[in-house]
Amino acid sequence: MDLRVEGLSHAYDGMAVLDGIDLDIATGRILCLVGPSGCGKSTLLRIIGGLERPVSGQVMQLGTPPEGCLNPLTYVFQDFALLPWRSVAGNVRLGLEAHGLPEARMAEIVSDVLARTNLSDFAEALPKQLSGGMKQRVAIARALAVNPAVMLLDEPLSALDAQTRELLMEDLVSLWTRAPFTAVYVTHNLAEAVRLGHSIAVLSRRPGRIREIVHIDKPLADRIHMDAELESTQEHLWNLMREEARAADAELLNA
Numbered sequence: 402m403d404l405r406v407e408g409l410s411h412a413y414d415g416m417a418v419l420d421g422i423d424l425d426i427a428t429g430r431i432l433c434l435v436g437p438s439g440c441g442k443s444t445l446l447r448i449i450g451g452l453e454r455p456v457s458g459q460v461m462q463l464g465t466p467p468e469g470c471l472n473p474l475t476y477v478f479q480d481f482a483l484l485p486w487r488s489v490a491g492n493v494r495l496g497l498e499a500h501g502l503p504e505a506r507m508a509e510i511v512s513d514v515l516a517r518t519n520l521s522d523f524a525e526a527l528p529k530q531l532s533g534g535m536k537q538r539v540a541i542a543r544a545l546a547v548n549p550a551v552m553l554l555d556e557p558l559s560a561l562d563a564q565t566r567e568l569l570m571e572d573l574v575s576l577w578t579r580a581p582f583t584a585v586y587v588t589h590n591l592a593e594a595v596r597l598g599h600s601i602a603v604l605s606r607r608p609g610r611i612r613e614i615v616h617i618d619k620p621l622a623d624r625i626h627m628d629a630e631l632e633s634t635q636e637h638l639w640n641l642m643r644e645e646a647r648a649a650d651a652e653l654l655n656a
């Protein structure tokens with residue numbers, strides 16, 4: 402299932418936040434959204450996920466969700482959003498429970514997704530026993546368990562240290578390479594965007610408009626750390642964002 406965002410604009414109490422956004426999110430591809438603080442990235446993600454209605458424009462679902470899809474649009478949040486009293490397996494089961502699946506089928510899905518995310522040995526652990534990186538792996542496993550048409554990730558690695566971010570990027574690349582998923586991935590981090598994005602939409606400062614959509618053809622599995630071509634794309638993205646980021650920064654300071 403593809404998503405198409407058409408002429409989307411949004412405002413809060415008269416403050417324009419997004420202006421005339423057009424985007425195509427193609428099946429099996431990762432689209433990154435980057436842009437200065439407060440430009441409306443998370444708002445756009447919430448609208449794509451149906452959590453908010455835009456003032457104008459629309460988000461269209463084109464085609465049908467994949468077979469076995471229990472929840473077409475599924476979020477992964479920066480703060481993991483795990484239930485502390487549930488084990489890893491219990492958290493992963495969470496999204497399956499409202500769908501009336503037989504117990505054995507749920508157990509099968511949980512076991513499969515824990516294996517795919519290298520969490521099988523931690524199935525009975527509680528979130529408080531896990532590092533931040535492991536918690537985010539659980540949140541990703543929980544999202545994958547419902548076999549979403551599109552995963553919506555809002556700064557999923559921002560709360561993690563640099564090394565853990567690197568490990569999780571490798572995990573996401575290997576998950577995608579084994580079974581390509583569709584995702585919209587909001588990030589502040591341009592290095593993340595060039596490692597994970599098939600395309601990267603650069604937003605202007607508020608009200609967010611699309612400044613440019615940069616496509617990267619190199620396969621995700623071939624995008625190694627410190628790759629010269631990726632660094633040059635990252636430089637290009639930063640050149641697009643620098644002035645906007647400075648202005649957004651000053652705006653926030655003066656608010």
Ligand SMILES: Nc1ncnc2c1ncn2[C@@H]1O[C@H](COP(=O)(O)OP(=O)(O)OP(=O)(O)O)[C@@H](O)[C@H]1O
Nearest residue numbers: 413418436437438439440441442443444445589607
């Ligand atoms: N529910 C809301 N009510 C009112 N204003 C809001 C609401 N949500 C967001 N805003 C404002 O809308 C603007 C865009 O916010 P949003 O969180 O979408 O931006 P962002 O690009 O994701 O920011 P950041 O990069 O800092 O996370 C900000 O000025 C924010 O304060």
